[in-house]
Structures are given as structure tokens and as C-alpha cells.
Amino acid sequence: MPSTALFADRTxxxxxxxxxxxxxxxxxxxxxxxxxxxxxxxxxxxxxxxxAPIARLLNCPLTVEVAKKISHPENPELAIGAVxxxxxxxxxxxxxxxxxxxxxxxxxxNTAINKAKLLEEQLSPACPQVSPEGATLILVDDGVATGMTxxxxxxxxxxxxxxxxxxxxxxxxxKLLPWLRQWGDRLIFLQTPESFLSVSHFYLEFPQVExxxxxxxxxQQNQPVEEE
Numbered sequence: 604m605p606s607t608a609l610f611a612d613r614t615x616x617x618x619x620x621x622x623x624x625x626x627x628x629x630x631x632x633x634x635x636x637x638x639x640x641x642x643x644x645x646x647x648x649x650x651x652x653x654x655a656p657i658a659r660l661l662n663c664p665l666t667v668e669v670a671k672k673i674s675h676p677e678n679p680e681l682a683i684g685a686v687x688x689x690x691x692x693x694x695x696x697x698x699x700x701x702x703x704x705x706x707x708x709x710x711x712x713n714t715a716i717n718k719a720k721l722l723e724e725q726l727s728p729a730c731p732q733v734s735p736e737g738a739t740l741i742l743v744d745d746g747v748a749t750g751m752t753x754x755x756x757x758x759x760x761x762x763x764x765x766x767x768x769x770x771x772x773x774x775x776x777x778k779l780l781p782w783l784r785q786w787g788d789r790l791i792f793l794q795t796p797e798s799f800l801s802v803s804h805f806y807l808e809f810p811q812v813e814x815x816x817x818x819x820x821x822x823q824q825n826q827p828v829e830e831e
Contacts, residue, residue: 609774609794612808613652613745616773616793620653621660623791624741624771628661639739639766644668646744646756647726648812651820653773654743658824661741665824666730668742668759669723670752673715676707685751686715688723691762693755725814729821735763742768742787745809746802747775750783757786774805 610616632638641663645654651667658665673684673694684694692712740760744753753770760768770787776799783790794805803809 607796607798607800607804608807609805610807612806613649613812614656616745616806617653617656617743618660620743620771620773620791620793621657623793624657624769625660627789627791628739640737641739641741642666642733642735643741643743644756644760645820646670646742646752647722648814648817649745650743651817652812653745654741655820655824657741657743657771664731664733665821666733667723667726667821668756669719669726670756670759671715671719671722672749672752673711676711682749682751683711684715685755686712686719687755687759688716688719689759690716691755691759693751693758695751722814726818726821729818729825731825735760735765737764737766739767739769740765742770744772746805747772747779747783747792748799748802750775750779750786754783754786774802 628639641661643654643658643661643663643665645651645665645667647667647669654665669688670685672682673686675681675683684692686692742753742757742760747753757768757770767788769789769791770783771791774794775792777795777797780795
């Protein structure tokens with residue numbers, strides 16, 4: 604077992620994060636005298652097991668904002684940017700500052716956006732019809748490594764005219780906090796370690812979340828309530 608583990612699995616992390624988010628919402632309600640309408644947006648697929656306990660505790664809809672990292676063609680593990688299924692793009696500004704027109708950029712972005720669109724098509728039938736305008740949108744992932752995907756997802760959600768966009772995750776590198784503040788109205792992270800190798804290092808169990816499993820989280824939270 605890794606000595607750096609902070610959470611047993613994504614579900615436990617989501618339950619802890621849910622309590623933290625509810626606490627902030629309770630304070631906000633007390634301050635303004637009105638409970639905000641909330642919608643939980645998960646970054647699939649790994650964000651859904653974390654987001655599901657949050658939506659359940661808050662008793663609000665659970666949906667997704669699909670974002671994929673844009674990988675370097677010669678190094679698939681290297682994130683050079685991120686894109687949403689709706690076409691919002693965020694590039695690594697340091698990588699492209701002096702090389703804005705690298706020939707493989709279009710190929711890399713097309714590969715990423717096609718993956719995002721495919722996943723959105725697979726999950727959208729299980730997503731509820733929600734109106735984000737004027738709502739507090741709680742954007743959730745299982746952890747933040749580079750910040751690119753959660754940032755580009757927040758950019759997409761901003762265009763839906765919400766009241767606020769919150770960025771929430773169990774763990775994020777401490778050094779990313781100043782950069783992330785520009786993307787969210789509020790940041791809620793349980794742990795912000797200075798030493799950060801990868802998100803998986805902070806979980807005892809961190810299996811890949813399959814698309815069928817991701818859909819189940821959406822279906823369970825959004826199933827119609829039967830009248831007695």
C-alpha cells in the first residue's frame with residue numbers, strides 16, 4: 604500500500620468532499636438567507652464515483668462536463684492542453700509561448716475532441732435535463748494533477764450563465780492553487796500536498812472507471828422519485 608494514500612477509494616473521498624461542500628453551502632445560506640440551487644457536474648469517468656455522494660448528500664442533479672487532455676503525439680502521457688466535447692480549448696501556455704504554430708497541433712486536438720464527443724454521446728442518455736442558468740455549478744474530479752481538464756471544463760460551464768462555478772476535488776497540488784483560482788469562484792479541496800506524483804498515489808484503490816459503471820452513477824442519482 605502506498606504510504607501517501609489519503610483515501611480508501613473514490614467513493615470514500617466523495618463522501619468526505621460532500622461534507623465539506625455542504626458545510627460551505629450551509630454557511631453561504633446563513634449569510635445570504637437563501638439556499639442556492641445546485642447542480643453537480645462530474646468530469647468523467649473518474650470524477651463520477653466522487654461526485655455521486657456529493658449529489659446524493661445535496662439532493663441535486665448529477666450530470667457531466669466531458670473534457671479530455673490533449674496529448675503530445677510522441678508522448679501520450681504528456682498533457683499539452685485540454686478540450687471539452689463542446690469545443691472549448693485550453694493550451695499549455697508555457698509549451699506554446701514561443702512555438703504557436705507547431706504542425707501537429709490540429710491532429711492532437713482533433714484526436715482529443717473526438718474522444719470527448721464519443722464519451723459524451725455514451726453518457727448523455729443518462730444525464731438529466733437541467734438549467735444551469737443562475738445555479739451554483741459544482742464541478743468535481745477525483746483529483747487534479749495539471750489542472751488543464753478541470754480548467755477547460757470550468758470555461759465551458761461559464762458560458763452557461765451560472766451564478767457560480769466551484770472547483771472541487773479530494774486532492775490537488777499545493778503549487779496549482781494560485782493558478783486554479785482564476786477558473787473557479789470557489790475552490791474546495793480536501794488535501795493540497797506539496798509533494799505530488801500523480802492522483803492515484805493518494806488512493807489505496809484507484810481502478811479505471813469503465814463507461815458502463817459511469818452511466819450507473821448517473822442513472823442511480825437521476826432516477827425519477829416514485830410517488831407514494
